[in-house]
Amino acid sequence: ARPKVGYFYTGKSPNQEIFNKVNEIKVGEIKSVPVVVNEETSVYDGIVSMFLNDVGTIFVISDGYLTGVVSRKDFLKSCIGNMDINNVPIGVIMTRMPNIITVYPNETVLEAAKKIILHEVDSLPIVDKEIIDNKEYCKVIGRISKTNITRLFIEITNI
Template sequence: MIEFTKRQQEIIEILKKHEPITAEQIAEMLGVSKGTIRSDLAVLVMTGNIEAKPKVGYFLGKKSLNHMERSDWWHTTPVKEIQSVAVTIDASTTVNDAVISLFLEDVGTLVVVDENQLLAGIVSRKDLLKVTLGNAQAASMPIQLVMTKKPKVYTIESDDSVYEAARKLIYYQIDSLPVVKKVNENPLALKVVGRITKTNIVKSLIEVESEA
């Protein structure tokens, strides 16, 4: 992978804002002579990051445009485009049944909902492991005694950006987020409409890269 010099990166930034633009105009903006940037322009053209047309000037090449599209993808793609189905259970589900659901669905977290499919809490593999180790009575306990309750659950809305979801996953050091929708604009009533995981994001990034 070619690493561009600071001046070459500055040229690309200039083109993002001012394309098409002549070599003379680029040089003037950089405060150098046209001859000074001749080799920089040649490198950028050869690598496909910029293109040149006679009597028109320089403009961004396909590589730079593809890179910009991939960078914008984080911020412009809503969570709803890559989210998956949430695996939900109700608060009365036993720990034993919750463990079975985890393995049958092959997920790391179960979303606990009430009778209206509103968020009540979440329970993870770690939560279930903690409560079952050395506790013979744990299997019959209701999940509401084990789960992390709603006020402490981190969520994301379906119209939020993938970038915001990724930021939360990394910042809070968690593997998934329930995707929710406010009911009648009530901030306390959150209907569960899906989930987004680190795996969702990585798979989507790979698809974006493969299409570039």
């Protein structure tokens, strides 16, 4: 058997080594912490939560499972629509399941990036799916955004 050593020369340049691995990096490896609120949270409190956590998208859960997504764009729309943001619950303005684009932790970052560009969103919830009584439910376990991808771009090209 080959001895287990920390390093041995493969004849490839470090660039190529890293690049060949980039295609395999999983979403779960570079994920951020998701910011979640309940459907009853007011639009105003949702905006405040977005600022306090410095994120561009927040996730809405009900009984522990993902029911909605709200972006800065959704919030801005409510604001210019003369909505009473202190009294309208976030459940009214959110994008609701099943119209939410999600990603699994074992999908690659490349797959997540493609979904982000195709569906024109800034961020995706990383989810674990559960089947209960023949219905699908998503537990939100993370978040991947264009910021994570930009950071990864720097890591792989900054050599």
